[in-house]
Amino acid sequence: MRRRDCLIWASALALPQAHARADAPLLAASWASGGQHQLGVLRVHAGRAEVAAAIDLPTRAHGLLVEPGGTLLAVARRPGDWLLRWRANGQVMARQWIEPQRCFNGHLLLSPDGRRLFSSETDLDSGQGLIGVRDAATLEKLDEWPTQGLDPHQLLLDDDGHLLVANGGVAMQAETGRLKLQRAAMDASLVRLDGGSGALLGQWRLADVRLSPRHLAWAGTGTSGRRLLGIALQAEHDDVAARAAAPVLALFDGQRLTPCAQPAVLAGYGGDIAFDGARWAVSCPRADALAWWQADGRWLGAQPAAGACALAGDVQALWSGGGALGRWRAGLADGSSSLPETALRLDNHWLRLPSA
Amino acid sequence: MRRLVACLILLLAGPAVHADPLPYAAYAAFVRELHQHWYVPRSAEFAGQSRRLAAVLQGDCADTTALRAQWLQTVASWERYSAVRGGALLARRSPREIDFMPTRPEAIAKAIRRAPADAAAMDQIGSPAKGLPALEWLLWSGAPTLDAATCRYAQQAAAAVAAEAQLLQRAYELALARGWDDGEAEYAMYEFLNLWDAGLQKLWWEELDRPLRKAAPNRPALFSRALSGHSLAGWRGQWQGLRQLALGVEADGPSISAYLRASGQQQAADRLRQKVIEVDRAMAALELPANVAQAAQARAAVSALKALQQFAEGEMATALHFVISFFDEDGD
Numbered sequence: 001m002r003r004r005d006c007l008i009w010a011s012a013l014a015l016p017q018a019h020a021r022a023d024a025p026l027l028a029a030s031w032a033s034g035g036q037h038q039l040g041v042l043r044v045h046a047g048r049a050e051v052a053a054a055i056d057l058p059t060r061a062h063g064l065l066v067e068p069g070g071t072l073l074a075v076a077r078r079p080g081d082w083l084l085r086w087r088a089n090g091q092v093m094a095r096q097w098i099e100p101q102r103c104f105n106g107h108l109l110l111s112p113d114g115r116r117l118f119s120s121e122t123d124l125d126s127g128q129g130l131i132g133v134r135d136a137a138t139l140e141k142l143d144e145w146p147t148q149g150l151d152p153h154q155l156l157l158d159d160d161g162h163l164l165v166a167n168g169g170v171a172m173q174a175e176t177g178r179l180k181l182q183r184a185a186m187d188a189s190l191v192r193l194d195g196g197s198g199a200l201l202g203q204w205r206l207a208d209v210r211l212s213p214r215h216l217a218w219a220g221t222g223t224s225g226r227r228l229l230g231i232a233l234q235a236e237h238d239d240v241a242a243r244a245a246a247p248v249l250a251l252f253d254g255q256r257l258t259p260c261a262q263p264a265v266l267a268g269y270g271g272d273i274a275f276d277g278a279r280w281a282v283s284c285p286r287a288d289a290l291a292w293w294q295a296d297g298r299w300l301g302a303q304p305a306a307g308a309c310a311l312a313g314d315v316q317a318l319w320s321g322g323g324a325l326g327r328w329r330a331g332l333a334d335g336s337s338s339l340p341e342t343a344l345r346l347d348n349h350w351l352r353l354p355s356a
Numbered sequence: 357m358r359r360l361v362a363c364l365i366l367l368l369a370g371p372a373v374h375a376d377p378l379p380y381a382a383y384a385a386f387v388r389e390l391h392q393h394w395y396v397p398r399s400a401e402f403a404g405q406s407r408r409l410a411a412v413l414q415g416d417c418a419d420t421t422a423l424r425a426q427w428l429q430t431v432a433s434w435e436r437y438s439a440v441r442g443g444a445l446l447a448r449r450s451p452r453e454i455d456f457m458p459t460r461p462e463a464i465a466k467a468i469r470r471a472p473a474d475a476a477a478m479d480q481i482g483s484p485a486k487g488l489p490a491l492e493w494l495l496w497s498g499a500p501t502l503d504a505a506t507c508r509y510a511q512q513a514a515a516a517v518a519a520e521a522q523l524l525q526r527a528y529e530l531a532l533a534r535g536w537d538d539g540e541a542e543y544a545m546y547e548f549l550n551l552w553d554a555g556l557q558k559l560w561w562e563e564l565d566r567p568l569r570k571a572a573p574n575r576p577a578l579f580s581r582a583l584s585g586h587s588l589a590g591w592r593g594q595w596q597g598l599r600q601l602a603l604g605v606e607a608d609g610p611s612i613s614a615y616l617r618a619s620g621q622q623q624a625a626d627r628l629r630q631k632v633i634e635v636d637r638a639m640a641a642l643e644l645p646a647n648v649a650q651a652a653q654a655r656a657a658v659s660a661l662k663a664l665q666q667f668a669e670g671e672m673a674t675a676l677h678f679v680i681s682f683f684d685e686d687g688d
Contacts, residue, residue, distance in 0.1 A: 035666045058569060059561060062688055077688060081566070097570060100458065106688055125483075153688070214688065348688055 026052065027312060027319060028072055029350035030061035033343055037061065039074045041088050041353065042325075042340070049325050049337050053088040062106030063154070064351050067136075068114055075119060077347075078153075079172070080104035083119070083139055096139035101125050102132070107154040110136060111195065112161045120152040120165065122172070129167055131155065131198060145198025149189045153214045156229070161195040164229060164252075166213040170236060186236060188212045190229075190257055204257040206250060210237045211259065213250065215349075219275040219295055226254045228295065230280050233259070235268025243268040248282050251297045260297040264289070271308075271348055277315030279331050283322075285309040290320055292331045300331055312352040321346040382618070384541035389610035390548060391443070391532040394601065398437035399444075399528050403521040405430040409491075410514040417507035424495050428586060430517075431488050435590050439597025442551045443544070444527035452483045453520050457580055459489035461497070468509045478516045486513050489580075496583040549680045552612070553668050555598050560661035563591055564654050571648050579644070588644045591657075595639050602632050616675060624675035631664040 024045040031038055039061055040054030062077035067085075071093055076082045080103055085094040098104055098121070105120040117139065119132040129147035134140060149167030156164050169188025186209055192202040206213075215232040228251050235246030247259040248270035260280075267286035274281050279300060280293040285307050292300035307322030317334065320326040325337040339346070409430045412422055434455065441451055463485035472478045478486070494502065494510045502510060536544055563580060571577035579587040604611030616625035638653075638660035645651035673680035 035662055058565065 025319065026353035027321070027325075027350050028064050028066065028353055029310065029321065030057065030064065030074060030347040032060065032345045032347070039064075039072070039084065039086060042350075044319075044325060044337050047335075047337050049339055051340050053090060055086055055090060055092065057084070058082060061347060063108055063349055065108045065110065066351055066353065067110065073108055073117070075104050075106060075108050078103060078105040079122070079124075080106060083108075085139070094139055096134075099141060102130070104132075105129075105151065105153055109155045109157065109163070112157060116142070118155060118163060120147075120155055122151065127171055129165075131163065131165065131193065133198070143198070145193060147193070148191050148200050148203060150187055151212075154216045156216045156218065157195065158192070159227065162201060163193040163195055163198075164216060165191050165193060166216055166231060167191060168212045168214055168234075169209075170212055186210060186212065190231065190252060204252065206233075206257055206259060208246070208259070210235060210242075211246060211250070212236055215270065215273050217273045217275050217280075219280065220277070228253055230273050230275060230282075231257070232270030232273040232282050233268075234270060237268070248284060248291060249273070249280060249293055249297070258297070260293055260299070262291060262293075262299055262302075264291065264302045266291055266302065272311040274311040274313055274318055276313060276318045276328070276331070281311055281318055281320075281328070281331075283308045283311050283320060285322065288322075290326070290328070303328075303331075303333060305333075309348045310346055310350040312350050314352065319350075319352060321350055378538075378542060379619075380538035380541055382615070383545040384536050384538070386610055386615055387536055387541050387544040387548070388532065390601075391528055393609040395437075395443055395528040396525070396532055398433075399521070399525040402430070402433045402437050403518070403525045405433040406514070406518040406521040410511070410518045413507070413511045413514045417502045417504075417510065420495060420500055420502070424584070427488070427491055427495055428584065428589075431492075431581070431584075431586060432589065432593050434488060435593035436597040436600075439555045439594045440548065440552045440601055441555070442548045443531060444524050446547070446551065448520075448524065448527065450520055450524055452487075454487045454517055455489060456483040456487045457489050458484075458578075459487070459493050460484035461493055464490050464493055464509075468505050471505065471508060472512050473508075474512075475516065475519060478512050486516055488517060491517075492581065492584050492586075546678055549612070549673075549676065549678050552598065552601060553665060553680050555594065556661055556665045556668065559591060559594050559598070560658045560665070563587075563594070564661075565658045568645065568648050568651050568654060574647050574649065576647055577645060577651075588642065591642065592639055595635065599632050599636065602628060612672070612676075616672070619676070621675040624672055627667060628672060631660075631667050635660040635664050 024043060027042045029042055037057040037060045038054045039057050041052045042049045043052040060077045061074040063075050065073040067073060072086050074084045081098045083096040086092055101124045102121050103124060105122055107120050109118040115136055117134040117136040119134060121130040121132045123130055127150060129149050129152035131145040131147055132141050133143040133145060135142055147165050147167055149169060151168035151170045151172060153166045153168045158164055167189045169186040188211060190204045190213055191200060194201055212234045213231045214234050217230045219228045219230060231250045231252060233248050233250055235243045237243040237246060244265050244267050246268035247262055248266050249260040251258055251260060266284040266289060269284060269286045271283040271285045278295060282291045284291055288304060288306045289302040290305040290308050291302045294300055305320055305322060305326055308320040308326060310321035312319050318328040324339060327334045409426045412426045438445060438451060445451060463482060467481045467485040472481055491510060491513055494506055567577040567579050581587045581590045601611060603613045613625045613628050638657040642653050642657045645654045669680050
């Protein structure tokens with residue numbers, strides 16, 4: 001985030017000087033409290049997280065995106081039907097409903113020039129995955145690109161401005177909610193789509209077809225000179241033991257998609273992923289753990305982290321959201337902050353916003 | 357991850373510790389009763405109503421009063437029956453064929469011009485131009501009597517609904533005759549509970565809250581079944597289906613409440629009853645909102661349904677040892 005964006009956020013929240021210090025981080029998040037879903041900003045200060053701003057949502061959100069002008073975009077959790085642009089002073093800037101026979105799958109991405117917004121979606125007629133290409137200013141749909149798979153979830157840009165998309169591969173019908181269908185016929189993959197046309201540039205699959213790639217994060221360049229992409233996995237095996245022991249991290253070096261070994265049982269469920277400059281972290285809320293690997297995928301260990309799912313951070317610190325807000329440095333717990341209300345349940349993802 | 361307790365034990369203690377045995381027999385009994393007392397008779401009733409609708413259309417297309425009356429009877433039967441879209445309804449994706457919404461008038465006009473003459477030709481017509489919503493459009497949007505081409509298309513559309521209804525009835529009968537092994541029974545129980553929860557979500561979000569949020573100020577919201585004036589009755593019909601499966605009405609009929617009591621979860625069963633009664637009150641007071649500004653009763657119904665859903669996904673799910681969530685298990 002650029003300096004100008006930082007000032008926009010500080011200004012929008014009318015932060016007192018004391019709270020605008022680097023040790024009072026701001027986190028954009030969504031959560032449920034008392035049966036109400038909300039989007040907002042949490043300010044972490046003196047061992048406590050406070051709600052600095054919040055707005056009610058119609059249903060649960062999933063992915064969040066900070067725009068260059070400092071506004072926040074949130075998209076409904078799959079099968080979702082709304083997009084919301086919001087400024088942290090409480091002003092809703094825009095609301096967009098999904099088109100008929102489409103649903104949002106929960107993640108958004110801006111094009112390199114900021115003029116187009118990409119959204120992962122499903123065609124409810126065919127069940128096929130789509131990237132919705134939208135005008136970033138109006139949020140209106142301009143085009144649709146097939147993802148060559150089912151259930152696309154998170155998407156990221158690569159260095160060439162192309163899209164890397166995680167096709168989760170699990171068939172689903174919007175009218176049945178989130179009930180997962182036909183797991184035996186899963187078709188999960190990672191695809192690279194041309195950022196200008198949506199043309200398929202490559203597709204990669206894991207040998208274990210019951211591993212569903214969901215969330216993505218970039219690391220620095222690996223030994224090959226290529227940037228490594230980390231992929232948090234969710235296992236869909238029928239067998240409970242196989243599911244519990246399944247890997248939760250895979251790495252993609254531009255050529256090969258490889259699961260990373262883990263000696264720990266992590267319940268086969270990677271909730272979110274982040275890279276702290278030297279190591280990968282994957283949150284495992286079903287195992288109440290944060291799992292760590294070196295940048296090249298070698299196992300480091302798992303740390304207790306009750307309910308931790310949302311991850312955000314940078315080389316200085318990584319923040320995990322769960323039963324409490326955890327701060328991590330160099331793969332080790334470095335303090336925690338209590339949530340503003342015990343009944344506040346954080347959603348799966350959040351974003352670190354600069355404090356000043 | 358369907359069974360919360362078994363999963364947590366596995367995670368916390370490792371595979372050497374065995375979870376309590378799952379009550380497969382209880383699952384199988386519930387699913388069998390669900391088919392015997394709900395899906396088989398409800399699917400038979402709907403098949404009968406849809407056959408009558410097709411028959412009335414075959415008899416006299418000019419008598420729109422009789423046609424409309426039979427359409428209303430058919431859709432009322434459908435709404436109660438399909439409040440929880442489990443089993444064959446889910447497997448066949450029948451709601452798309454029978455109740456695709458919103459219907460697309462331009463697709464219907466195109467389909468009328470194509471003049472499909474039989475079931476095979478109707479298969480080539482897309483869902484947006486078929487089903488009960490398309491018939492509602494044909495019966496309420498135009499002239500008091502249907503012209504010949506519209507009548508022929510309406511006959512084919514009604515016949516397609518009746519055919520799907522018949523296949524559904526047969527599928528439920530076959531499922532009941534075949535039975536469920538342990539794994540199938542566990543999954544069917546999980547599916548039912550989650551689709552019951554999805555039914556609550558459909559009612560408060562898709563039917564009530566979302567149309568109100570999408571409506572312009574001082575303009576009527578675009579509720580489903582508005583053309584026929586059946587919106588309010590439709591919402592109540594869906595609720596009747598959901599509440600019947602929650603609390604039961606027949607002595608031998610299945611209900612979540614009865615299952616909870618049989619499992620020794622009296623407190624959760626009492627709380628479920630209390631939440632259902634709160635929705636009963638809100639649904640009884642509900643009127644069709646004239647516009648967004650005059651929607652206090654609808655908002656009260658939304659609140660009561662959301663509270664029931666919150667209870668179902670929390671306390672009730674814990675008592676049943678199943679993960680219940682229209683919004684998934686832990687995450688995404």
